[in-house]
Amino acid sequence: MSVEKVGAGDLVQAAGHAGPWTVLEVRHGMALLEHADGHRLSRRTTTLTVVRKAEPGTPAAESVGDSEGGDAPTLFD
Template structure:
């Protein structure tokens, strides 16, 4: 099973020296940025995930609610 490419992941783009950071994913295309500032757009199916983004938004939301974060509009 292929790993889904998400914003913040480090990936290898076929035919390009990398790794590249995924800036944005939309409609099967990923906007990538290299450490030297170059940008590249590639189909997500041509990318190999080298390292997943550790800053998972869902995990961050769960940890905030567990640590007694300040009340929100819905509290």
């Protein structure tokens, strides 16, 4: 079984949560996720299953901090 690396912009399924969720940011083995209805949560990347990888070069695949000058607070701050 191969394990896919989770990255920003990917659609994932989080164990125990209805999905899919969009990965907003990955840091220190944790992923910040956002559901289509706006709810956010963070989960260990090892508990996530990638449903669809982000397309390279799309805004969703960019880091959250990069698009806002790096000063935007996240759940990790």
